[in-house]
Ligand code: GUN
């Protein structure tokens with residue numbers, strides 16, 4: 001297999017892993033900066049010195065360029081761009097989505113990508129607009145799938161081919177596309193046509209289509225999110241199981257005088273100071289950055305540094321098992337991101353299957369934390385507890401001998417036996433002063449326990465402050481002070 005992926009650490013559906021492309025290996029999650037040969041604000045060589053292991057460029061631009069076509073065919077991309085890492089090429093599908101047509105066929109672009117020695121080739125998929133109707137989405141998906149099949153037929157199962165997942169805004173089409181791409185044997189799967197969603201901040205829709213595609217793909221597939229690269233949304237995307245990103249944002253934003261941060265972008269004229277640790281920001285004042293003759297390049301450098309640092313932070317969070325905390329933090333920077341985050345939390349049951357067993361800690365960060373995978377998984381385990389016939393669930397007290405079993409209570413998880421006091425998630429879970437949402441969620445745990453232990457009698461002992469919630473969730477259970 002020319003392309004293979006190995007996951008080393010995971011958190012939620014996110015992973016840190018190794019992507020092998022031919023003889024080269026890169027660490028994931030990874031950002032592939034977009035290189036435009038006509039406009040290189042930062043050179044591939046400089047990017048490599050910043051830790052970039054892979055980049056993406058558009059084969060269509062090379063194939064249509066009087067200046068570059070011959071050179072690319074004669075020298076190969078690596079020499080032309082002076083970059084010996086992984087180079088992925090896109091086909092021209094982006095032009096297709098913007099201009100409606102391209103003067104190249106599927107096999108022509110793939111032959112060209114092979115001949116310029118690209119490491120990862122993308123067929124001519126059709127990026128269906130998210131606002132297309134079902135008929136259009138189905139028709140375009142059929143063409144995409146036929147081109148993917150053609151790519152495998154013509155270039156063989158060992159060719160380093162990407163298999164884009166399309167299907168527009170239709171969940172079942174995204175699922176079908178994910179299954180079909182997997183059945184065709186693709187192990188490198190970009191999720192396509194999501195740029196318009198991100199450009200208009202439709203993160204809820206983004207989460208829906210990405211999760212649909214992801215769940216239909218093989219867990220061993222490397223998942224690329226086409227055109228994503230704003231640092232504020234990368235943690236969310238990794239949590240959904242995306243491994244690679246490509247983005248021209250660093251350069252496009254720089255051209256418009258925009259400064260990226262992990263919690264949004266700013267017009268450089270709006271900034272009173274430069275809240276960043278990168279070398280550009282530490283060696284320039286705002287005024288100097290604004291008026292520098294090479295301001296576009298400096299902004300591009302900063303934008304790239306910020307995005308790469310966010311990728312590193314995400315890798316560390318996956319390693320530690322603190323990705324939910326990072327997603328929570330990032331998604332509070334924009335109301336539409338918060339909508340995307342809440343959509344993700346609605347899918348806890350399916351995300352739980354990917355999530356790891358133990359983590360370094362669980363920090364409660366508000367109501368949203370009640371819907372995390374760890375809470376769901378813990379409560380799913382409650383029916384398996386072996387209990388005597390009279391059971392006390394105590395919110396604050398100690399063991400009482402007149403009961404066969406005493407369980408303690410830790411919101412938002414619920415009841416737990418003393419043996420689990422130190423283990424994950426009960427032990428390493430840090431919560432602030434109890435609030436209604438976490439106590440209610442914990443009571444749902446008691447409810448699951450009661451429903452699965454029909455022969456036991458349960459009594460809850462709690463402070464009067466919580467009695468109303470206990471009764472709302474558990475009905476006419478016996479409550480003691
Ligand atoms: N770049 C951004 N979105 C897409 C897509 O859907 N397909 C391809 N090939 N490139 C893209």
Ligand code: ZN
Pocket residue numbers: 276277278279280281282302303305
């Ligand atoms: Zn900076």
